[in-house]
Amino acid sequence: MATIGISTEQHLNMYRDMWRVRKFELALEREFKRGKVPGMLHTGLGQEATLVAVAHSLRREDGIFPDHRCHGLLFLKGTPGAKIMAELFGKATGVCSGKGGSLHSADVTVNNFGDNAVEGSFMVTALGVGLGWKMQGKDSLVAVMVGDGTAGRGEWHESLNLASVWKLPILYCCVNNGYAISTPVAFSHATGDLVEFATAYKIPAVQVDGNDLLAAYQATQEAVAHIRAGKGPYFIEYKTWRWQGLFSGEFRPKEEVQYYMEEHEPISMAKAYLLKEGIVEEQQLEAIEKEVENEIESWVQFAMESPQPDPAKATANVYVGWEVESWQ
Ligand SMILES: Cc1ncc(C[n+]2csc(CCOP(=O)(O)OP(=O)(O)O)c2C)c(N)n1
Numbered sequence: 001m002a003t004i005g006i007s008t009e010q011h012l013n014m015y016r017d018m019w020r021v022r023k024f025e026l027a028l029e030r031e032f033k034r035g036k037v038p039g040m041l042h043t044g045l046g047q048e049a050t051l052v053a054v055a056h057s058l059r060r061e062d063g064i065f066p067d068h069r070c071h072g073l074l075f076l077k078g079t080p081g082a083k084i085m086a087e088l089f090g091k092a093t094g095v096c097s098g099k100g101g102s103l104h105s106a107d108v109t110v111n112n113f114g115d116n117a118v119e120g121s122f123m124v125t126a127l128g129v130g131l132g133w134k135m136q137g138k139d140s141l142v143a144v145m146v147g148d149g150t151a152g153r154g155e156w157h158e159s160l161n162l163a164s165v166w167k168l169p170i171l172y173c174c175v176n177n178g179y180a181i182s183t184p185v186a187f188s189h190a191t192g193d194l195v196e197f198a199t200a201y202k203i204p205a206v207q208v209d210g211n212d213l214l215a216a217y218q219a220t221q222e223a224v225a226h227i228r229a230g231k232g233p234y235f236i237e238y239k240t241w242r243w244q245g246l247f248s249g250e251f252r253p254k255e256e257v258q259y260y261m262e263e264h265e266p267i268s269m270a271k272a273y274l275l276k277e278g279i280v281e282e283q284q285l286e287a288i289e290k291e292v293e294n295e296i297e298s299w300v301q302f303a304m305e306s307p308q309p310d311p312a313k314a315t316a317n318v319y320v321g322w323e324v325e326s327w328q
């Protein structure tokens, strides 16, 4: 049985990928607390439906600029998951030889152009990629993953403006999880509905429930079709919620926490839909969850057993003109 033009296989693939993102982040958080993952950790927990909707709407040759909650998107884009896990562990087998970590991992083989610790800065870099591809006549697009907090940055506005003027193939994926660190969206922006910024710059824009997998997927599909037809950029505001604060401790009202973690939790919502529509049996979904558990733990195992990077290669691939080694 298929709904909104989605085959049963596609439903199951998306469901599986939501679990992959969830279990990847849970395993990472566990190992972070054990001191195995260096640096800071921001997870995409709670935002799985948005990440999967975007990943399943892109082709391998499309570009991504992932933000700090997009570990899941890094492997859903095509980089082997074990190499992403190893990268976050800072190991030599990581996709950037352990030098990129969470915030600077890139993989040009799948057109993942990497994150940047300066929020919003890659929004202008994305203009360059989009302009280049447009000039070359490619029908690829570049997806930019940005949080709500980034809407206060100058680059946000410069990027939306020029993308609109030049009709660039950019998909703005605004992940509005309600807070930047602990500041509610409406406290720091002129509007709490960030689509309004895009509309002001004459970019087609929609707001969608980012915890509702099918709603998010359908909106992303429409956006992608618009961009591939050469009509210029598109902006989607995915309304979602992150499980994690930026630091330990809960600052949000307990009713809100309960709502998003129990009643409006993306994986339970997807599961309820699949069962209600009779698309799959419950045992099939349970089997998927178990398979994913094993897959993710094998990535953790790989990362644990991998060697630390060679200090002699610390500067390789970091500065132009210095020793160059292959990333692969
Ligand atoms: C220019 C800049 N200012 C501040 C920071 C520190 N910082 C890291 S994450 C973050 C909050 C970002 O909020 P949002 O974009 O809503 O993303 P979320 O963490 O909620 O997913 C801030 C302020 C930064 N990385 N870059």
Ligand SMILES: [Mg+2]
Pocket: 147, 148, 149, 175, 176, 177, 178, 179, 180, 181
């Ligand atoms: Mg936010």
